[in-house]
Structures are given as structure tokens and as C-alpha cells.
Amino acid sequence: xxxxxxxxTDSRERGMCTTYAAATLAEAIRDxxxxxxxxxxxxxxxxxxxKTRGNAALAVHTDLDADTVRGLAEDVLDMAETDDPRTNPxxxxxxxxxxxxxxxxxTFARETIQSIQDPMAATTLADVVGFARCQxxxxxxxxxxxxxxxxxxxxxxxxxxxIAYREQDRWGTERAVDGExxxxxxxxxxxxxxxxxxxxxxxxxxxxxxxxxxxxxIRGDDPDACRAVADAIDxxxxxxxxxxxxxxxxxxxxxxxxxxxxTADSAYRVTGDVVEAPETRExxxxxxxxxxxxxxxxxxxxxxxxxxxxxxxxxxxxxxxTACGEVTDGTLKLEKFAARELVRTxxxxxxxxxxxxxxxxxxxxxxxxxxxCGTSADGKTEQSIExxxxxxxxxVPPVARRHIAKPLVRGGFDAPTHPSR
Numbered sequence: 515x516x517x518x519x520x521x522x523t524d525s526r527e528r529g530m531c532t533t534y535a536a537a538t539l540a541e542a543i544r545d546x547x548x549x550x551x552x553x554x555x556x557x558x559x560x561x562x563x564x565k566t567r568g569n570a571a572l573a574v575h576t577d578l579d580a581d582t583v584r585g586l587a588e589d590v591l592d593m594a595e596t597d598d599p600r601t602n603p604x605x606x607x608x609x610x611x612x613x614x615x616x617x618x619x620x621t622f623a624r625e626t627i628q629s630i631q632d633p634m635a636a637t638t639l640a641d642v643v644g645f646a647r648c649q650x651x652x653x654x655x656x657x658x659x660x661x662x663x664x665x666x667x668x669x670x671x672x673x674x675x676x677i678a679y680r681e682q683d684r685w686g687t688e689r690a691v692d693g694e695x696x697x698x699x700x701x702x703x704x705x706x707x708x709x710x711x712x713x714x715x716x717x718x719x720x721x722x723x724x725x726x727x728x729x730x731x732i733r734g735d736d737p738d739a740c741r742a743v744a745d746a747i748d749x750x751x752x753x754x755x756x757x758x759x760x761x762x763x764x765x766x767x768x769x770x771x772x773x774x775x776x777t778a779d780s781a782y783r784v785t786g787d788v789v790e791a792p793e794t795r796e797x798x799x800x801x802x803x804x805x806x807x808x809x810x811x812x813x814x815x816x817x818x819x820x821x822x823x824x825x826x827x828x829x830x831x832x833x834x835x836t837a838c839g840e841v842t843d844g845t846l847k848l849e850k851f852a853a854r855e856l857v858r859t860x861x862x863x864x865x866x867x868x869x870x871x872x873x874x875x876x877x878x879x880x881x882x883x884x885x886x887c888g889t890s891a892d893g894k895t896e897q898s899i900e901x902x903x904x905x906x907x908x909x910v911p912p913v914a915r916r917h918i919a920k921p922l923v924r925g926g927f928d929a930p931t932h933p934s935r
Contacts, residue, residue, distance in 0.1 A: 515551070516580045517608040517615070517666075518587050521571040521658025522601060523594035524726065531726040533677055535590050536572035537756040542586045548578030554612075555675060555758035556665045557918040558626050558658055559767060561779040561840045570917070571658030572758075573612070573665065580609035584646050591650055604655030607646040612666035616643045623664030626657060627767050627918075629780050636660045671764040673924075676740040678729045678747075679754040686725040692748035693718050696730075699746040705923040707734035707743050708763070712913040714821060714935050719912045727753075733762055735924065765920035768838055774807040781840040785854065786811065788833045792826055800826045801845075804837065813837050813846045819910040822848075822934065828902035832857040838919075849919045850909040852929050856901055861894035906930030 523535045533555060540550045554573035562569055576583060587605040594603040608615060622639055625631060636657040640647045645663065649656055680689070696718045700710035710720045710732060720730045729749060732740040737757050744755070767781045776782050786804030793801050798817040803810050815826040826848065829835065834855040839847045864873050866884035873882035873891060881892045909915070909922050911934040922931040 515611040516576050516578055516583045517573055517610065517612045517663050518576070518583050519571060519573045519606045519608075519659035519662035520587065520590065520655070521604055521662065522655030523591065523603045524601065531728055532570055532572050533756070533758065534679055534727045534754075535593055536574055536758075537677075537679065537754055538593065539586055539590045540574055540576075540756065541754075542589070543574065543576050543578050543583065546578060546582060546586065548576045548582075551575040551577070553756055553758045554662060554665060555760035555762070556623070556627070556658075556662045557761055557767070558661060559629060559779070560781065560916050560918060561842060562630065569658075571662035571665075573662035575612050575666070580607050580646065583607055584648065588648050591648060594650060602649070602651030602654040604647065604649040604653050604657075604659045606640050606656060606659040606663050607648075608643075608663050609645075612663075615664050615667050617667075619643060619645075619660065619664035620667040621664075623661040623668040624766075626661035627665075627761070628769055631657050631661075633657050665761065669761055669764075669766060671766065672759050672761065673733060673735055673763045674737040674740050674757060675731050675733045675760050675762060676737065676744045676755065676757045677731045678744055678749070678752045679727045679756075680729045681751055681753045682727070684750065685727055689721055689729060690750040691718065691721050691730060695746060695748040696720065699743045702746075703734070703739050703743050706736045706739045707732060708921050708923050709733050709912040709915060710743060712911050714911055715913065717913055733760075762917045763920050763924060764918065765838070767840075767918045772807040773804065773811050774809040776811065776841050776846070778841055778843065781838070781849075782846065783836060783838045784811065784846070785834065785836045788829050788831050788835065791831055792829050794823075794827065798823070802826055802829055804835070811841075811846055812844065813839070813848050813851075815848045815910075816914075819848070819914045822908065822910045822914070825903065825908045826851075829853075830857050830899075830901075840916075848910070849916060850907060850922070852907045852927070853903050853905050854929070856903060856905060858899055858901070859896040860899050862897045864891040864893075864895045904930070904932070906932055908932050909934050911935075 584607045786806035789805040790803040800815045800823040815823045836852040839849040868887040876883040922933040
């Protein structure tokens with residue numbers, strides 16, 4: 515077997531897409547007489563500065579010999595948008611089975627999903643283990659390419675995405691996809707196929723807004739269901755299709771950590787107590803502060819998370835939550851949270867048991883007194899609170915979800931879930 519990893523062929527402004535490069539390479543391998551066992555789409559650390567929208571690296575698993583594959587990979591790198599100085603593609607070719615890569619390569623793959631890696635470390639490791647490599651520009655794409663080679667051995671939770679690509683003369687133009695057909699088939703196949711539409715607004719999340727070659731991408735836990743959804747969508751002509759095995763929707767980027775251990779440019783799952791009431795700031799962004807482990811951490815639900823912000827606004831001082839998301843500039847960008855313990859009562863001024871009116875303060879540290887009846891109380895009483903939250907998990911809507919973040923509908927969470935609508 516041969517494994518070839520690719521990364522960084524696309525551009526934020528000029529388009530292209532590394533999934534398209536991998537699909538093109540797979541076709542070239544088949545034309546050369548090889549068999550493609552699988553296409554792997556690996557979402558890496560979402561906090562990387564130089565990423566495009568989803569920070570994807572790709573791998574192709576094939577029975578074609580490594581020397582031939584390397585030549586084909588060189589040709590595919592020539593498709594990259596290298597006129598953009600931020601596009602620096604790379605490819606790594608490994609002459610081994612994907613599950614038998616050296617353990618340090620599997621470790622590198624997991625670390626690249628969870629933290630920032632140095633390109634020189636990728637180059638050195640590839641050379642040490644004897645993997646061939648090729649690059650354009652400064653070779654930053656070698657980081658993702660090597661991670662994609664090691665991902666199959668590193669990870670165990672996999673989902674699928676079926677991608678339809680546009681005819682090349684349509685790239686960069688408005689996409690023609692019938693929204694009603696998308697909504698109808700998305701409802702039919704949910705929850706096996708998820709994040710096809712934003713269920714609250716009906717927006718077709720599966721249709722990108724960038725100038726890339728993708729017409730739409732259908733994600734789910736069942737590859738046949740993903741293909742069935744794609745087949746039922748009315749759209750402009752499709753030039754090419756491919757089904758990818760992927761770590762999308764798995765939360766593999768999250769690291770369990772204490773509040774005092776988080777660092778910038780990684781994503782975490784942390785637990786703490788709400789110590790300040792949620793605050794809505796300019797632009798509609800909602801911030802809440804957690805405390806624990808002798809430190810505090812600001813968490814934010816940004817405007818694109820829409821109704822999820824109301825869930826955050828419903829938090830009160832004293833609530834205990836688990837928060838998930840990327841940390842940047844000292845703030846955790848919320849992808850989901852779990853309400854662990856909720857404050858159910860609050861202290862209030864007591865009412866007079868005789869007349870029912872609210873008592874008044876009798877003076878500093880002297881309790882409360884009813885001026886009409888003369889009754890008294892030592893202090894405030896506890897009153898039940900109506901809460902807009904229940905115990906359990908809450909998530910951002912599909913329109914705001916990171917590719918790698920796990921939707922609640924996939925299950926496996928440690929408390930009741932309240933999926934976005």
C-alpha cells in the first residue's frame with residue numbers, strides 16, 4: 515500500500531480546494547491502473563492562523579507503487595493557487611499500509627489536530643521515517659500532509675462527506691442549487707445525515723459561499739445515506755463526485771484541561787463556575803466568565819451563533835458548566851456547553867406573613883420588619899427561580915458549527931442533550 519498526504523493547495527481569495535486536488539489525484543491513480551481504497555479528509559487544528567475556511571488536509575490510500583504516486587502528486591501540486599503567497603502546498607508519500615505508519619507519525623497527526631506544529635518538525639520527521647516529500651513555496655503544507663498520512667492510525671471515530679464538484683467554467687460564480695430539494699431530503703435522512711441545513715432558518719449549510727470548486731458537501735454517519743441525499747438535490751451540472759472518510763463532527767480537536775492549563779491556539783473542554791453575569795457587547799456577542807483552579811477564563815458566543823447566545827444569556831452567577839471551544843487571545847470561543855449545576859433559588863426580601871407586603875430593612879444587621887404589622891425576619895429568604903435552561907448540553911446551530919465539532923445528534927455525550935433547532 516501507499517499513502518499520499520496533501521495540504522494547502524487552496525486560497526482564501528482565489529479558490530481551489532484540497533479535497534478537489536485529492537479527488538483529482540485519485541482519478542489519476544485509477545487511470546494509471548491503481549485502486550483507491552479510501553479518500554481521507556482530516557480537519558486539523560481550527561486555530562491555525564494560516565488556515566483557509568476548514569483547515570483540511572487530505573490523504574489517498576492506494577495500491578499503486580510509491581514512485582508512481584509521487585509523480586502524480588507532483589502534477590497535482592501544480593494545480594495549487596501558488597500565486598497567493600499564503601498558499602504553500604506540500605505532499606508526503608509513504609510506502610506502507612495506513613494503519614502501519616511509524617507511531618511517531620500517528621502521534622504527530624493527533625498533535626497537529628490539537629495544537630500548532632512547526633513546518634521544520636514535519637520536514638525532519640518525514641525524512642527520519644523515510645517518507646518522500648515534495649513542496650511548493652515554503653512547504654508549510656508538509657505539516658498537514660504528514661498529519662493526513664498518520665491520521666488513519668491515530669484516530670478511531672470517523673464520519674463521511676460526499677462532495678459534488680462544479681464544472682470548472684462555473685467556479686467563482688453563484689451556485690445554482692434548489693434550496694427546497696435540499697431541505698426536503700435533509701429532513702428525510704436526518705439524523706443519519708446531519709448539518710445539511712440549518713434547521714432553525716432552513717439555510718442550506720451544505721452549499722459553500724467561497725469561490726471553491728465545491729457545489730455542495732453532504733455529511734453524516736452513513737456513506738450510502740450521504741450519497742442518497744446528494745442524488746436527490748436539484749442543481750447545476752456536476753463535474754465530479756467523491757466520498758471522503760473524515761474526522762468531521764468528532765470533537766477530536768478538544769483537549770480536556772483545567773482552566774489554569776489552557777493556552778492560546780488550541781481547543782479545550784473545561785469546567786468552571788459562572789462568576790459574572792453574561793454580558794452582551796457591541797456587535798451582539800455574548801461573554802460570560804468562568805472561574806476555577808484559581809483562575810478565570812472568558813467565554814464568548816459570537817453573533818453568528820444566533821439563538822445559542824440566548825442559552826448563554828440564561829446562565830447565572832453560581833452555575834457550573836463545561837465549555838468547549840478554541841482559545842484565542844484569552845477567550846474561549848464557545849462551540850457547545852453543558853449545564854452541570856444550575857442555581858435554582860435566589861435570596862429575596864421576605865414578605866410579611868400577616869399582610870403579605872414586602873418587609874423593610876430594620877437597619878444594618880438587624881434583619882427585616884413589617885412597619886404595619888410589627889412582624890420581623892432575621893434575613894432574606896430563598897425563592898425559586900424559573901430557569902430558561904435545563905441540565906445538559908447546548909450547541910451552536912449548524913450554520914455556525916466548525917467542521918470538526920461534534921453535533922449533539924451524533925450522541926455519546928455524558929448528560930442530556932438539547933440539539934440546536
